[in-house]
Amino acid sequence: MHERLRIHHGVGSRVLFDSDKGNIPFTYAQEGSGWKFTVQTAKTPEIDEVLRLKDEVNVFIFREENGVAVEKVWFYTGDGAVDYSDEEAALVIVASRQIAYHPGDFEQ
Numbered sequence: 446m447h448e449r450l451r452i453h454h455g456v457g458s459r460v461l462f463d464s465d466k467g468n469i470p471f472t473y474a475q476e477g478s479g480w481k482f483t484v485q486t487a488k489t490p491e492i493d494e495v496l497r498l499k500d501e502v503n504v505f506i507f508r509e510e511n512g513v514a515v516e517k518v519w520f521y522t523g524d525g526a527v528d529y530s531d532e533e534a535a536l537v538i539v540a541s542r543q544i545a546y547h548p549g550d551f552e553q
Contacts (some may be wrong), residue, residue, distance in 0.1 A: 446515070449506070453503045454502060470484075470485045471483065471485065479539055500523075506520070519546070520540035520542070
């Protein structure tokens with residue numbers, strides 16, 4: 446299964462980051478009652494824009510099998526944090542809640 450991370454601006458849903466553009470590695474895991482995302486990336490203008498709008502971002506994981514969307518998971522970051530670690534060269538996002546959508550619930 447392929448997983449793709451996308452970060453959107455909450456106002457207008459403009460795509461700020463897409464892990465598939467440049468094959469950017471990321472990890473995420475449940476941590477306590479929330480989820481922690483770590484994106485291994487240099488601090489690019491794209492990442493600067495995510496940080497500038499950090500109080501207004503939506504985080505999504507798109508899951509695909511054989512090129513077909515099987516699930517979209519929205520992670521709510523309003524209660525969490527969006528920061529950049531210079532030491533780790535990584536964007537770090539903490540989300541407090543999530544909701545999953547399945548084909549028929551969303552358009553690709």
